[in-house]
Amino acid sequence: MPTTYPRDRFDDVPRQSARVGAHRAEQPRAPRRVVLLWAALATVLLTIAGILAFLVLSQRVDIVPGQQSPVPQSTVSPIFDPTYTVLVLNGTGSQGVAEEVAAELVAAGWSDDMVLPSESSATDFPATTVYYASPEEEAVALGIAQAIGGARVALSDQYQSPPDPALKEITVVAGLDRVSAG
CATH class of the missing domain: 1.20.5 (Single alpha-helices involved in coiled-coils or other helix-helix interfaces)
Structure with missing residues (x-):
């Protein structure tokens, strides 16, 4: 067998191989x-x-909505305490509404000098509300609301008690519900 073969194109192998033939092309870079x-x-x-x-x-x-634990409601019993001064403001445009609410409080047991009817700057207050300034006064506010035939009760720092601790005051704002009711 011959040991030498004639040279052909496959005998010239470059030092750095550049691929020739079927191979995968490079993926384009993103x-x-x-x-x-x-x-x-x-x-x-x-x-x-x-x-x-x-x-x-x-x-x-x-x-999961609807599985919230209910907020415990405070069960405060109304207290009738005529030692509180009650400021009654007319929150409607009608005349005499504050005087009517004051008359109900006097009929419930408050003295005339402890109930102070007055006009309010608001003339469109929607619902009669008893405002108290501290949580300790909630029971008294509920008692006043009960004495005037039902009203909302709300804690508010807008109607603060007088600076003298001996003077205790709660504010009632008569609303439009009193005008339509009576």
Whole structure:
């Protein structure tokens, strides 16, 4: 057998091989902006998912609505205390509404000098409301609301008691519900 063969094109092998023949072409590179956009989007979504998971697991957020525990209602019994001065403001445009409410309080047991009817700057107050300044006065406010035939009761620092602690005052604002009722 011959040990030498004639030279052909396959005998010339370059030092650095450049591929010749069937092989896979390079994948085109994605633009850097697209890659950064996807990375930022994934970061934001994973951060939001982590925060929500933390809030649910720490029981700060309830994912099932309607299973909230009811807020306990305070059951304060109304107290009749005629030692309180009652300022009655007319929150309607009609004349004499404050005097009517004051007359109901006098009929319930307050003395004339402890009930002070007056006009209010508001003429469109919707519902008669008894305002008290501190939580300790809630029972007295409920008693006043009961004495005038029912009214809303609200804690408000807008109607503060006088600076002298011996003088105790609660404010009643007669609303439009008193005009239509009577």
